[in-house]
Amino acid sequence: MKMAARRRRAWKMNAFAWLLLLPSLIFLLVFTLYPVAGALKLSLFQADLGTPQPSFIGLDNYKSMAEDSVFWKVVNNNIWFAIGTVPTSILLSLLMAMFANKVMRARGLVRTAFFYPTVVPMIAIGNIWLFIYTPEYGMVSRFLETFGIKGPNWLGTPDLVMWAMIIMIVWKEAGYFMLFYLAGLQNISEELYESARVDGVPAWRVFWRITFPLLMPTTLFVSIIALTNSFKLVDHLWIMTKGGPENASNLLLFYIYETAFSFWDQGMASALTTVMIILLLVLAAIQFFGFDRRIHYR
Amino acid sequence: MRSMMKALIVICACAMFVVGCSGNGGAKPSESNAGSNGTATQTPAKETDKPAGEKVELSFYYPVAVGGPITEVIENMAKDFMAENPDITVKPVYTGSYADTMVKAQAAIQGKTPPDLAVLLSTELFTLLDMDAIEPLDELIAVDGGDEYLKDFYPAFLANGQTDGKTWSIPFQRSTIVLFYNKEMFKAAGLDPEKAPATWEELADYAKKLTKDGQWGLEIPSTGFLYWMFQTFALQSGDNIMTQDGKKVFFDTPENVQSMQFWRDLAAVHKAMPEGAIEWGTVPSDFIEGKTAMMYHTTGNLTNVKNNAKFDFGVAMLPKNKQYGTPTGGGNFYMFKGISEAKKQAAWKFIKFMTESERIAQWSIDTGYVAPRISAYETDKMKSYVQEFPAALVARDQLQYASAELSTHNNGKVSKIFSDAIQSVLTGSSDSATALKKAQEEADKALAPFNK
Structure with a gap:
């Protein structure tokens, strides 16, 4: 009797929770899980221009993907792109946030200046930086010219183009992450700093013992956003390089788009999408289950 | 208690939203059916075969x-x-x-x-x-x-x-591709402004003479439509690079290797063109700004150059090798x-x-x-x-x-393969013969399903 009553109560609680989750679950199902399942299924089919009726080919798409040198180049590029953009933009945004938090005069101006790249759409940024990187009369080349250095062809040289992209993305992203750090900093109680000051703790120790650990939840959040962004941000490639020269700036998502809407190979595009989803899931899992435990939440 | 109330309100709101959505969705078809006489322009009734005399x-x-x-x-x-x-x-x-x-x-x-x-x-x-x-x-x-x-x-x-x-x-x-040239720079370099280069030798020679500090002799775009630009050289040296039925391509013929080498040499040997990939969109602005004396570009830019160039410019047919040629x-x-x-x-x-x-x-x-x-x-x-x-x-x-522009079965893939190969030569990471041979093999593979 007692058991049954408890179970009924538990069920009621559960049903209530599910009811609360229902709206977002519906959206998740319709707009995320259903397409993911669709991509997963299509990735097992050959569906390209050569096969009017899609035919089941098992894992052949994945096999030919493994043999595709462009795919490996694109994955490699994306890893370097992530390594280049994630830690740098996080570090920079932390520094910017601490500066914007401390600064007394023109506080609004400083924050706006740091934040504005976030507001500009990626396509516009692509156009602006296309000009900045233009050889001969672009901004960077003009600047280098004053020192008598002949600027290179940033976007046209395979070894340089990725650096050029990384710098641009760090510039765009740092301001956005600064916003989160700024909020995080203002949540840290002033008393902690006061007592540290009374004890005469040096500044860098204050940072490592108080500021940094208390900002860890923000850092986790920001690093997930930064990492997923490094796979999601590809708009600029349309404007600036089309993935070139020689795929040196091509990224996974851009390659998926090319495969789907320029090669019209939907089976392969679905297989690539599946790989990307798995990759992102693994990364998110590592971050959540790996770092989450070591973070101090208040 | 308060949180309970809040939760209830949220649920109510969501429920209303969902109902509202489905209600809308359900109402739409009947609405449009009813209104199709009055607002034909908004709901194209595609499936219905119209009787004669109707719009x-x-x-x-x-x-x-x-x-x-x-x-x-x-x-x-x-x-x-x-x-x-x-x-x-x-x-x-x-x-x-x-x-x-x-x-x-x-x-x-x-x-x-x-x-x-x-x-x-x-x-x-x-x-x-x-x-x-x-x-x-x-x-x-x-x-x-x-x-x-x-x-x-x-x-x-x-x-x-x-x-x-x-x-x-x-x-x-x-459109087609034409040669734009800056007549004033021709004069300054001691060249006849009414005579554009007519052969490859003249093109390389003029380009060298026109190159000086802060000014290139020639720019040929190499970020977009590379295969298109390449076709000019190919058509001037021999046959087109694909068959009319779109099932075969000829990327690695000796003529094409020679063409590729000529394009590469304009930058690598003659030093008359910038190294690396040259942005499609900045080439016309380079020309208008006087950063390059000549450019290969689409006729589609004629009006743009005409309206914006502050100097006297000429337009000419592309110089020939064995013959004249350009893709459309x-x-x-x-x-x-x-x-x-x-x-x-x-x-x-x-x-x-x-x-x-x-x-x-x-x-x-x-x-x-x-x-x-x-x-x-x-x-x-x-x-x-x-x-x-x-x-x-x-x-x-x-x-x-x-002649016809490169167009084959699996066109997106084939033109990408070819463009990547051209870029690898222009950026110096591969030589002409190897790059074109590789492109030929990959393109053959991409075309295989259509040659059964």
């Missing part, structure tokens, strides 16, 4: 690929057409770039609501055929004079629309499969209207595209325009040496 409605996708108020021009042309044909309604839909238009058309085809008409790249022919999306136009052409009708179009422009002995598209906004480019009219007979007739009427000599001449003057019809150049409009601006004639004169 035919055409949806028409078009891209914009050059500067200027193109949408307005197209809308006005459609209005003129409707004034002439009161029983036909044309709905022009601006669909972004060529690539966007292709994606939208493909999405519409998969959704079983294809547009009736679209302007798409002439090179999309095989892709559209493989999608089983388009209708041949031969029967419609036959009624209007057949070969007589087609004869008025330049063969180089028709080439990309024909395969298997059928005509699948009608040329509309077309640009967009054609396609008619989609699965539309009713009445719509077919109406769509054909519209295509004919849009490509009438007078109209296409005006379109050419407005946009800088090359008019695809011979008779367009015999109109008074065009005659007075070219008298004032003879450079507009160069592209037409070059047409006798022009």
Whole structure:
């Protein structure tokens, strides 16, 4: 009797929770899980221009993907792109946030200046930086010219183009992450700093013992956003390089788009999408289950 | 207690939202059915075959690929057409770039609501055929004079629309590649400003002479449409790089290796062109800014250069190797499969209207595209325009040496393979013979399913 009553109560609680989750679950199902399942299924089919009726080919798409040198180049590029953009933009945004938090005069101006790249759409940024990187009369080349250095062809040289992209993305992203750090900093109680000051703790120790650990939840959040962004941000490639020269700036998502809407190979595009989803899931899992435990939440 | 209340309110709100959504969705069809008499323009009833005498409605996708108020021009042309044909309604839909238009058309085809008409790249022919999306136009052409009708179009422009002995598209906004040069820089370098380089040797020689600090002799874009630029050299040295049926490509012939080497040497040996990939879009601004004395670019830029260059410039045919040559480019009219007979007739009427000599001449003057019809150049409009601006004639004169643009089955993949190979040579990471051989092998693989 007692058991049954408890179970009924538990069920009621559960049903209530599910009811609360229902709206977002519906959206998740319709707009995320259903397409993911669709991509997963299509990735097992050959569906390209050569096969009017899609035919089941098992894992052949994945096999030919493994043999595709462009795919490996694109994955490699994306890893370097992530390594280049994630830690740098996080570090920079932390520094910017601490500066914007401390600064007394023109506080609004400083924050706006740091934040504005976030507001500009990626396509516009692509156009602006296309000009900045233009050889001969672009901004960077003009600047280098004053020192008598002949600027290179940033976007046209395979070894340089990725650096050029990384710098641009760090510039765009740092301001956005600064916003989160700024909020995080203002949540840290002033008393902690006061007592540290009374004890005469040096500044860098204050940072490592108080500021940094208390900002860890923000850092986790920001690093997930930064990492997923490094796979999601590809708009600029349309404007600036089309993935070139020689795929040196091509990224996974851009390659998926090319495969789907320029090669019209939907089976392969679905297989690539599946790989990307798995990759992102693994990364998110590592971050959540790996770092989450070591973070101090208040 | 308060949190409980909040939760309840949230649930209520969500429930209302969901109900509201489904209510809307349910109401829509009946609403549109009821209103279809009054608001026919908003809900195209595609499936219904209209009885004779009723209005035919055409949806028409078009891209914009050059500067200027193109949408307005197209809308006005459609209005003129409707004034002439009161029983036909044309709905022009601006669909972004060529690539966007292709994606939208493909999405519409998969959704079983294809547009009736679209302007798409002439090179999309095989892709559209493989999608089983388009209708041949031969029967419609036959009624209007057949070969007589087609004869008025330049063969180089028709080439990309024909395969298997059928005509699948009608040329509309077309272009070729020409050489632009800065006459003042020619004078400064001691060259005759009225004489553009006519051969490869002269091109390399002039380019070297024109190169000095802060000024390049020549720029050939190499980020977009590389295969197109390459075709100029290939066609000047030998045959085209693919077959008319789009099943085979010839990337690694000795002539093409030599062509590739010549392009590479302009930067690597002659030092007359910037190293690395040169951005497609900045080449015209480099020319206008006086950063390069010569450029290879599409005729589509003629109006832009004419309006913005503050110096005297010349336009010339591309220099020859064994012969003159250039690929054509640009967009054609396609008619989609699965539309009713009445719509077919109406769509054909519209295509004919849009490509009438007078109209296409005006379109050419407005946009800088090359008019695809011979008779367009015999109109008074065009005659007075070219008298004032003879450079507009160069592209037409070059047409006798022009050939089809690279277009094959699996076209996106094949042209990407080729473009990557060209870029690897231009950036110095591979030599011509190796890169083209690799491209040939990969392209053969991409074309294998179509050669069974």
